[in-house]
Amino acid sequence: xxxxxxxxxxxxxxxxxxxxxxxxxxxxxxxxxxxxxxxxxxxxxxxxxxxxxxxxxxxxxxxxxxxxxxxxxxxxxxxxxxxxxxxxxxxxxxxxxxxxxxxxxxxxxxxxxxxxxxxxxxxxxxxxxxxxxxxxxxxxxxxxxxxxxxxxxxxxxxxxxxxxxxxxxxxxxxxxxxxxxxxxxxxxxxxxxxxxxxxxxxxxxxxxxxxxxxxxxxxxxxxxxxxxxxxxxxxxxxxxxxxxxxxxxxxxxxxxxxxxxxxxxxxxxxxxxxxxxxxxxxxxxxxxxxxxxxxxxxxxxxxxxxxxxxxxxxxxxxxxxxxxxxxxxxxxxxxxxxxxxxxxxxxxxxxxxx
Amino acid sequence: xxxxxxxxxxxxxxxxxxxxxxxxxxxxxxxxxxxxxxxxxxxxxxxxxxxxxxxxxxxxxxxxxxxxxxxxxxxxxxxxxxxxxxxxxxxxxxxxxxxxxxxxxxxxxxxxxxxxxxxxxxxxxxxxxxxxxxxxxxxxxxxxxxxxxxxxxxxxxxxxxxxxxxxxxxxxxxxxxxxxxxxxxxxxxxxxxxxxxxxxxxxxxxxxxxxxxxxxxxxxxxxxxxxxxxxxxxxxxxxxxxxxxxxxxxxxxxxxxxxxxxxxxxxxxxxxxxxxxxxxxxxxxxxxxxxxxxxxxxxxxxxxxxxxxxxxxxxxxxxxxxxxxxxxxxxxxxxxxxxxxxxxxxxxxxxxxx
Numbered sequence: 200x201x202x203x204x205x206x207x208x209x210x211x212x213x214x215x216x217x218x219x220x221x222x223x224x225x226x227x228x229x230x231x232x233x234x235x236x237x238x239x240x241x242x243x244x245x246x247x248x249x250x251x252x253x254x255x256x257x258x259x260x261x262x263x264x265x266x267x268x269x270x271x272x273x274x275x276x277x278x279x280x281x282x283x284x285x286x287x288x289x290x291x292x293x294x295x296x297x298x299x300x301x302x303x304x305x306x307x308x309x310x311x312x313x314x315x316x317x318x319x320x321x322x323x324x325x326x327x328x329x330x331x332x333x334x335x336x337x338x339x340x341x342x343x344x345x346x347x348x349x350x351x352x353x354x355x356x357x358x359x360x361x362x363x364x365x366x367x368x369x370x371x372x373x374x375x376x377x378x379x380x381x382x383x384x385x386x387x388x389x390x391x392x393x394x395x396x397x398x399x400x401x402x403x404x405x406x407x408x409x410x411x412x413x414x415x416x417x418x419x420x421x422x423x424x425x426x427x428x429x430x431x432x433x434x435x436x437x438x439x440x441x442x443x444x445x446x447x448x449x450x451x452x453x454x455x456x457x458x459x460x461x462x463x464x465x466x467x468x469x470x471x472x473x474x475x476x477x478x479x480x481x482x483x484x485x486x487x488x489x490x491x492x493x494x495x496x497x498x499x500x501x502x503x504x505x506x507x508x509x510x511x512x513x514x515x516x517x518x519x520x521x522x523x524x525x526x527x528x529x530x531x532x533x534x535x536x537x538x539x540x541x542x543x544x545x546x547x548x549x550x551x552x553x
Numbered sequence: 554x555x556x557x558x559x560x561x562x563x564x565x566x567x568x569x570x571x572x573x574x575x576x577x578x579x580x581x582x583x584x585x586x587x588x589x590x591x592x593x594x595x596x597x598x599x600x601x602x603x604x605x606x607x608x609x610x611x612x613x614x615x616x617x618x619x620x621x622x623x624x625x626x627x628x629x630x631x632x633x634x635x636x637x638x639x640x641x642x643x644x645x646x647x648x649x650x651x652x653x654x655x656x657x658x659x660x661x662x663x664x665x666x667x668x669x670x671x672x673x674x675x676x677x678x679x680x681x682x683x684x685x686x687x688x689x690x691x692x693x694x695x696x697x698x699x700x701x702x703x704x705x706x707x708x709x710x711x712x713x714x715x716x717x718x719x720x721x722x723x724x725x726x727x728x729x730x731x732x733x734x735x736x737x738x739x740x741x742x743x744x745x746x747x748x749x750x751x752x753x754x755x756x757x758x759x760x761x762x763x764x765x766x767x768x769x770x771x772x773x774x775x776x777x778x779x780x781x782x783x784x785x786x787x788x789x790x791x792x793x794x795x796x797x798x799x800x801x802x803x804x805x806x807x808x809x810x811x812x813x814x815x816x817x818x819x820x821x822x823x824x825x826x827x828x829x830x831x832x833x834x835x836x837x838x839x840x841x842x843x844x845x846x847x848x849x850x851x852x853x854x855x856x857x858x859x860x861x862x863x864x865x866x867x868x869x870x871x872x873x874x875x876x877x878x879x880x881x882x883x884x885x886x887x888x889x890x891x892x893x894x895x896x897x898x899x900x901x902x903x904x905x906x907x
Binding site for chain 1: 627655664700702870
């Protein structure tokens, strides 16, 4: 079992059966346990958890509809009503078993119900293992605005067991890789090369050390700046354009978060090149590596206008100016660069297919 | 200007025009200001605020429908959509101008919008000045369950100007006195006598020193235990029965929070006497003082059953046992006393009118 110290809790990486989870459950033996899943983790992960831990045999299970379009306040409200019916108190325990949507929504549900009760994250997707479940961001979307409503709050424990990855379809694995690529690009050029290499050669047999190194990048940044006053903003690299793309694509069948962020990273790398912060060689290396793995989508001029409108309402903005992260080099990122609509349009146009 | 140091912010008591509010606004001159009011404070307090501070001349004003029945998640959701439309970012400023409902809802709105942006409380009701606006509790009701959804979070500043009290009807002043009575009963027997004396003689010309002393009790408790792990629970004296009464009365035209808490305090004092924690003399003193000011409501056996059901879902409970505060003497309170349905029924029956 590998252990990374986070803000007031531990991240344990390894076989869940050998982790401290069992001990934690015995400490909570007198209270109610709730397990939050979505339709996918209900089917693929829940029975493993319940049959492996006796203390969970009488846990209440709350099932959310799968899909980013259901990460909405109305559904959180329904769950709060359910918890009230179950008589859940602030001493009970919530276990979030699922991907980023489950840890985001479950963390928010637990953080606000009776002003907060404890929760544990057991991420089942790669995206959630390397990113979403770490760092205390919780929340839901408001219409198309991603994570518009939420709070910063940490789980009491986080268990990462890569055996859950076997339950994932390939596009979900790919989605997780995008955040790993990001961790390399913003913090460690050598990590970027290792992630791309693994993705090209054996994406489904991800190396535990690589997983650890990616988690370390995320954890190191968020423990230094838990509420995103400064440094933490570098984790948004690829997300200014990425969130707008993901939000806009919701209406047309959806795009995975990682796919949108991967495209966002190429666009923000292009912007870094246009501003002469990185060289053309560096840009080409990034573009070639990423576009080989993630298809650049087609979009019209109308789509561009809609995406620019979404970017203008991003959480990271100060008084209506749009700010983004840009690369100083591969492995180093800076934040709070103000960008204008003309520049956004230039970048979107550059990647527009005829 | 009197200043009390709270958790990471100051409580200033005195004329708002002479407080640090003007300086604070100048520090926020570059960002959007939002003022949250309800229909009452829109009518009676808003123009004073806007005309007194130039920096607020172009503030957006959000008006909520008045009344506890509107302290609901759906309304908070509407406000979040409004803030999104206004393009509010996490660097902007919310000013809560109103009673406890406004500071509770506004605090929650600001705490969760884009994972939190700063807010200031300017309480306009006595209840809010001595209680609700202090201590970081924010939230909304979920159906009949009071403050079921919320977070702990503090304003960046709190300004108490008693001139706003002139805008209040008498029953609202009375509602505020109930929490002042509570501060005396749980912490300071002499303060209890002073509060009752002022209430009997000149309730509308409340003494600033008395206001200060009551705020000090609340502030001292919440700074010692901000998230209610232990000591802070004594502030719930009167609220186990009081919340059930208030919740139950919602359907029949409503009862002020203070009125319900005053009745709840008499009931919990009765329970303290039944358990021989306080003497009959002490109990009689409390009952006589409070019942003279707050009418004991009439209720049926069916009402009793409904109120007991509400008490079973109180936030303070651990694994379905109902816990309450009881008095050790006038001026001292203890918490986490487990009470059963038979005892609740006995107390409700004692005060039942034929």
